[in-house]
Amino acid sequence: MEKTCKSMSLLKLVEERASMKKKLDEQKQKQQLDSVPYLPKDCVSNILIRLPIESLQRSRFVCKPWYSIIKSPTFIRDNLHRAEKVLIFLSPVKRLSRWWDQDSDSGFPFHENPNTFSVESKVFELKSVHMLLQPLVNPTFKYAIKFMVLEDGKSTTRDYNATCMGRIRASCDGLIVVDNTLEKGELVIMNPVTRELNLLPLGTLYPSHDESYALVCCDAGGYKLVHLFRDESQFIGCEVLKIGEKSWRDIDGPSFGLIKWFGYDPVFAIGALHWVPEVDHSEYIVTMTIEDEKFHKIMLPKTSRFNDRIMEAYERLCFVTHEEMNEISIWVLGSVSEEAWTKTYTIAVGCIRDLIPLYFLRFKWELYFLDKDGSVFCFDFEDQHMKKVTTTEGCFKLANGEYTLHVNSLVSWQTIDIEE
Template identity: 35%
Template sequence: MRESMGLFPGDGNRSKIVRRNSRLWRMVQERRASRVVKYRACEGEYFSSDFVFQILVLLPIKSLVRLSCVCKTWFNLINSFAFADAHLQLCETTLICLDPKPQFPNPYTLSIDLRLGLEQFSIFPTDSSRQYQQGHLHFLEVQNSKIKVVELNITCSGNILATCDGLILVQLGKNKGIVVMNPMTRKLIRYPLGTVAPISRNLESYGFMYSNHEGKYKVVHLFIDKRLHVGCEILSVGTKSWRGVDGPSLGLVRKFAQESVSAIGALHWVPDTHNCEYIVSMDIDRETFFTIPLPSAYKRRDRLVELWGFLGLITHNAQPFVMDIWICKGLHGEAWSKQHTIHIDSVTDDLVPVTASRNAREICFESRGDGCYYVYDFQHQEMRRIEMEKKPGWNYGPYLPFVNSLVSWENPRDL
């Protein structure tokens, strides 16, 4: 009777405690369930792997580097070749450079020389280190019709030789070798320099390209020796040594007018600095050299570029203030075809082509007169000047085409 009337002391407190514990238990279960949902979402149980793939591939490179730490599934996805290749197709082309900079680097700066153990850390530079000043790696980013200099917080002694798919080929100072590196992921690997030293730096050139046949990136070293013979050696990234191959025929190459350009399955060089009527190309899979006649004689401000997925040539027409854009679509006897004509004014007559955007809607030019950059818009057929952010101590050049990607030489490709 007392129990039914609730006359036991503490009976009301006991019921309150039970209700409170039940609410607490429900909260614990709800939180646990939410964590399970989040975990399963990461594992792809609630979202298909294709759906997660399509979302992540649209994100910028910095976000992807952070998201790769969310879970093992996302790490494996983001670091797979299929994802890196799909992300690469969406990346826009920019420009990258390694320039000396007098400012002291921030604490998060990566020194390639220090990581490889090629020098010791010192606050006060020695006489030997002054000769090979540390260059700071940065790239250009176009924002609202302005060019912003984005520092990558990476330093090394030397210069950039070539770029390919977001990888850079860097020659270190003091004959320390060459480095293949992805500046965004900071993965790098070191190799020795070419086995044959040229007469001068102007008489050698490095090319860098992916071989679909072998599924490897290849570094190609062309050089002119003391007998004026053009030699060639190739290093497949992942191997340990250079190997010699037959170079171009005697007399085809005299000087290198610009850096090598990779397009349509081959590396291409302009073998002279003035009035050259052909280019020298190497099939990256077959490792054989041949020549391609040019539609017009190569002049000082003309340039080879990769354009619309093909080999492009931008020439200054004999008619004042006119440039022609030519396209070569294959290596097997295809003729050059003129795709476009650009009319410019007298103020920007000294423009030199630098690179084209990935979708080839725009072409970037550098003015050798005022050091400014100009962009030609194909859709509106207009040339506009791009203001560049000024920073003290920057030399601004030379720049090479570059894309911010997750590509690595370690991921095998499907052949």
């Protein structure tokens, strides 16, 4: 009996000590939490918005509050407004002996490393194909999707760790449109940063050299994909797809005569898309206003030559042209309705006849050029100095036509628009 009482007393003592330890631990934990300063949600968002896009992707999974902030439409919009321009391009990584890169062990087409995202592999999953495919497109290469950053006088090439077998057709707000090589004429819209991807409905099929694509953001919200193509009569037809809809809409193409060639990639500025209809000796541009989907003919201030370009700069349309042997002039068009160009600047130092304008930075007064050998030059408007951009080791050298202007963002074509 005495032993039983002693055992019960000992057990009670152990329980009391355990309970006391638990309370002490809870108090200590509470004190630690109280010592951490509280940061308002807006303050956390202001810190996160300054992180590089790669860090933001990882930061989403730190905690639920951070995930909620980074995934919010407001944060995505603000991040987009802070994003600087880059050049996105495809770099061959493998020559394909067959139409797919079959891994013999897995038995699954388009096998990639665990950290590499394959467009074709994702499309394969979306289509739920359970039989041997007989594709109409036979790609020769598998490409790595990369981008080049030009800043502080240096060029740096970075990798999305993503591959595809088709071409990049258009870019807007961080979204790109890529060929789906599993079905002729089909396109894919994706964000290479978030790796979100979806198939687009089939449109009119034409050879790639007889067509032009452009992806634009609408004032009313959402995105439109515009497709120009030359029909059998050599006139230009046009169709428009509102991303998210199931079919394309035919609209009237330009009615002011034949367009001999589509020239370079279209430029989106002042609420419209703009094409230079010929590579050399073009006297006007073809413009399509996005909201009413009407075409206009706007005369250029002078005849465009092979190394001249139109481009967007600070929410205006610019025409960068080689005036003289050692001069490059910049003309600005304020609006489609005015159709009046104003000469705003002349670069008279460090000019090279073969320099091709690439783009203006969004947040600095700098204009980048591409030389015929793949070298990049930068003109600083504040210092009035033209300098050659230093290429980092292993950096891909661009060639004319191998790049697309792009920004890295978290944008989705399904993102809910927020009113300013």
